[in-house]
Amino acid sequence: xxxxxxxxxxxxxxxxxxxxxxxxxxxxxxxxxxxxxxxxxxxxxxxxxxxxxxxxxxxxxxxxxxxxxxxxxxxxxxxxxxxxxxxxxxxxxxxxxxxxxxxxxxxxxx
Numbered sequence: 001x002x003x004x005x006x007x008x009x010x011x012x013x014x015x016x017x018x019x020x021x022x023x024x025x026x027x028x029x030x031x032x033x034x035x036x037x038x039x040x041x042x043x044x045x046x047x048x049x050x051x052x053x054x055x056x057x058x059x060x061x062x063x064x065x066x067x068x069x070x071x072x073x074x075x076x077x078x079x080x081x082x083x084x085x086x087x088x089x090x091x092x093x094x095x096x097x098x099x100x101x102x103x104x105x106x107x108x109x110x
Contacts, residue, residue, distance in 0.1 A: 001045040003053045009042040010060040014067055021071045024078065030071075039064065 001009075013035070020030035046057040076086040 001048075003049055003056070006042060006045045006049060006057060007060065009038070010046065010057065010064060013039055013042055014060065014064050017064065017067045017071055021067065021074065024071065024074055032071075039068075 016032065016035065020032045020035075023030040043061060046061060047054060049057065079086045
């Protein structure tokens with residue numbers, strides 16, 4: 001892939017992640033299925049460029065990374081609000097304590 005193609009793909013990915021983030025914040029389906037393969041391919045293509053061109057791609061890759069981190073943080077928050085486990089959660093301890101408490105509430109002593 002040539003530098004111009006890599007740059008275009010990175011810009012398109014940034015735009016797609018940004019739109020997906022906006023949809024997530026609006027409570028809509030954000031539709032980013034399959035994007036991880038495209039991100040991986042674009043970053044690999046950028047890193048395969050000559051060194052001076054890789055340096056030129058660095059700000060775009062950094063921006064993509066930042067947008068993905070922001071999206072991920074908001075997605076984790078939305079999942080937590082919905083009661084879904086997140087990658088940053090500690091499911092073993094927190095869930096086992098919560099499940100024990102909810103089990104105790106349903107029992108009658110007698």
